[in-house]
Amino acid sequence: MAVQSIFVITDKADALAELCYGARKLADQVTAVVFGDRPAAEKAAACGAQTIFYGPVESCRPEDYCKAIAEEVRKVPSALVLLNNSIRCRCIAGTLGAYLNTAVMTCVNEISPEGGRIVCKRTVYGGSAVRSQVFTGAYGVVTAGNGIFGDIDTVFPAADSIAEIPGKPECAVRLVARNEKKGGGANLAAAKRIVDVGRGLAAQEDLDMCRQLASLLGAELGCSRPVAENNKWMPIANYIGLTGVTVKPDLLFSMGVSGQVQHIAGINKSKVIVAVNKDKSAPIFKNADFGLVGDIYKVIPELIKKLS
Amino acid sequence: MKIITCCKIVPDEQEIQVLPGKELDLTKASWKISQYDLNAIEAAKKLSAEIPSTLTALSIGNSNALEGSKIRKDILSRGPDELSLVIDDTHHFSDSLETAGAIATALKNSDGFDLVLCGTGSGDLYSQEVGVQIGALLGIPTVNNVTNIKVKGNALEVERTLEDEIEILEVSIPAVLSVSSDINVPSVPAMKEIMRAGKKPVHILDIALTDAASSVEQLSQLVPEQQERRMEIIEGDNEEAVESLYQFLRKEIL
Numbered sequence: 001m002a003v004q005s006i007f008v009i010t011d012k013a014d015a016l017a018e019l020c021y022g023a024r025k026l027a028d029q030v031t032a033v034v035f036g037d038r039p040a041a042e043k044a045a046a047c048g049a050q051t052i053f054y055g056p057v058e059s060c061r062p063e064d065y066c067k068a069i070a071e072e073v074r075k076v077p078s079a080l081v082l083l084n085n086s087i088r089c090r091c092i093a094g095t096l097g098a099y100l101n102t103a104v105m106t107c108v109n110e111i112s113p114e115g116g117r118i119v120c121k122r123t124v125y126g127g128s129a130v131r132s133q134v135f136t137g138a139y140g141v142v143t144a145g146n147g148i149f150g151d152i153d154t155v156f157p158a159a160d161s162i163a164e165i166p167g168k169p170e171c172a173v174r175l176v177a178r179n180e181k182k183g184g185g186a187n188l189a190a191a192k193r194i195v196d197v198g199r200g201l202a203a204q205e206d207l208d209m210c211r212q213l214a215s216l217l218g219a220e221l222g223c224s225r226p227v228a229e230n231n232k233w234m235p236i237a238n239y240i241g242l243t244g245v246t247v248k249p250d251l252l253f254s255m256g257v258s259g260q261v262q263h264i265a266g267i268n269k270s271k272v273i274v275a276v277n278k279d280k281s282a283p284i285f286k287n288a289d290f291g292l293v294g295d296i297y298k299v300i301p302e303l304i305k306k307l308s
Numbered sequence: 309m310k311i312i313t314c315c316k317i318v319p320d321e322q323e324i325q326v327l328p329g330k331e332l333d334l335t336k337a338s339w340k341i342s343q344y345d346l347n348a349i350e351a352a353k354k355l356s357a358e359i360p361s362t363l364t365a366l367s368i369g370n371s372n373a374l375e376g377s378k379i380r381k382d383i384l385s386r387g388p389d390e391l392s393l394v395i396d397d398t399h400h401f402s403d404s405l406e407t408a409g410a411i412a413t414a415l416k417n418s419d420g421f422d423l424v425l426c427g428t429g430s431g432d433l434y435s436q437e438v439g440v441q442i443g444a445l446l447g448i449p450t451v452n453n454v455t456n457i458k459v460k461g462n463a464l465e466v467e468r469t470l471e472d473e474i475e476i477l478e479v480s481i482p483a484v485l486s487v488s489s490d491i492n493v494p495s496v497p498a499m500k501e502i503m504r505a506g507k508k509p510v511h512i513l514d515i516a517l518t519d520a521a522s523s524v525e526q527l528s529q530l531v532p533e534q535q536e537r538r539m540e541i542i543e544g545d546n547e548e549a550v551e552s553l554y555q556f557l558r559k560e561i562l
């Protein structure tokens with residue numbers, strides 16, 4: 001095995017089994033850390049880890065367990081800590097890394113054993129390159145991109161041991177309130193057809209014509225990062241790209257998207273890319289199968305007429 | 309309040325060239341302020357409008373990135389009162405701990421601070437970990453993906469937006485916060501600010517960084533396989549052009 005021990009830490013129940021499954025392929029000993037009470041940990045008993053630690057979070061936050069978790073990790077001479085790539089887990093990852101004297105490799109797209117070492121690949125320079133790296137110290141911390149270990153094809157027995165994390169939580173930050181956020185977006189990762197809207201759209205109301213076009217094409221609606229983040233016209237979960245969703249539809253129809261590298265990184269697995277942009281030199285055209293240099297405000301209504 | 313905003317100078321990724329061996333050539337790319345650090349500078353500016361503050365920008369990197377006076381002025385035109393630089397050519401600053409360690413050292417050698425602000429991640433490596441690791445190394449509170457900051461007496465009330473919930477947190481100072489890129493829209497520097505920037509102080513900090521080896525070794529860095537595209541491009545949005553688009557779509561999918 002490439003590494004003796006892997007600690008899997010997740011704050012999303014559905015990521016646990018996938019990460020443990022991947023960890024078992026890389027290491028003999030897998031320890032899972034979950035946040036919640038004992039019944040929650042017992043529900044996860046067959047996740048694939050031999051040992052499960054749980055940390056109750058009624059009166060604290062998962063981040064407060066970092067010191068306690070680092071102590072557990074330090075009990076083995078060398079280990080990899082593997083987390084899902086959520087905002088909270090990135091905070092835990094960085095803190096653990098500092099305590100374990102290691103950098104964090106975030107959003108890793110591939111983890112593979114090579115000659116006794118674990119090689120991790122991640123995208124850098126906005127999608128321009130893929131960097132392969134290994135940790136040089138006794139410990140390493142990785143957050144894994146979605147779905148990198150593939151479908152789970154193994155049934156694991158229940159964990160040998162389920163116990164509360166021995167160390168106590170330390171609250172450096174006080175939680176005053178917590179609110180559910182409304183509405184996630186469409187399932188773009190699985191969509192067969194996508195209409196991809198960029199900042200070429202001048203007003204939020206104009207999303208209506210994009211929706212109409214999408215529905216005529218049987219497509220989901222996605223967007224570039226600034227449309228979701230700066231304009232707040234669509235949910236954050238709907239933006240496509242390096243730091244957003246990676247899509248692989250049969251057809252991606254981009255409208256008013258310039259095609260910066262970070263956006264292309266999320267769409268270049270699409271089978272066919274069609275682009276409309278009024279700027280002839282927009283980089284999107286180098287990544288398109290069919291491109292139309294023109295105004296989306298002329299093209300979309302006309303196309304809607306033809307498709308109706 | 310003493311606020312320090314960290315900003316990284318990165319190569320413009322649009323200007324990175326690809327060498328025949330699929331390696332990158334960064335030498336022709338110009339330097340720019342990492343996009344999401346502009347949100348941290350803007351957040352600091354907004355706070356200083358609420359309560360009297362001094363605003364220092366801090367950047368650490370190699371001499372080729374930090375020697376230019378244009379980039380220094382660019383940072384200073386966006387709000388900071390002064391700029392501190394740690395220029396070091398013996399480190400690559402290409403792993404999160406190495407960078408966080410260097411910043412933590414610079415902060416320990418500064419004459420104190422109440423709040424350190426970082427962007428969500430750097431435009432080149434985007435680890436999104438440096439702010440968190442600075443806080444952990446210094447043993448002070450740290451929060452990532454902050455979407456709002458309010459000063460409440462001697463503490464901060466911080467809003468943090470997660471994938472499916474929003475936390476309101478009380479954070480004592482000193483603290484390190486990494487702001488989300490949707491916390492604000494960075495303002496474009498006014499002419500007056502650009503003129504003033506040249507007169508603001510730039511301090512070159514003389515700090516010995518540890519020569520501890522990086523915890524990460526890079527094996528390779530290669531351009532990913534590109535999907536071949538047909539690139540059938542037509543110009544115009546008249547009836548005829550839209551008809552060819554329609555015909556293309558029909559052929560492909562309908």
Ligand SMILES: Cc1cc2nc3c(=O)[nH]c(=O)nc-3n(C[C@H](O)[C@H](O)[C@H](O)COP(=O)(O)OP(=O)(O)OC[C@H]3O[C@@H](n4cnc5c(N)ncnc54)[C@H](O)[C@@H]3O)c2cc1C
Binds near residue numbers: 244
């Ligand atoms: C670290 C990092 C990570 C990032 N991650 C992502 C990511 O995951 N996803 C992402 O999308 N971005 C990401 N970005 C941002 C990215 O660099 C670009 O800023 C963004 O993709 C641009 O979005 P856009 O194409 O919608 O907007 P713009 O670049 O503003 O392009 C708008 C385009 O619309 C065209 N246009 C305007 N009006 C019309 C009209 N009437 N008809 C036709 N065309 C019109 C213009 O010619 C222009 O090309 C990231 C950036 C960084 C630094």
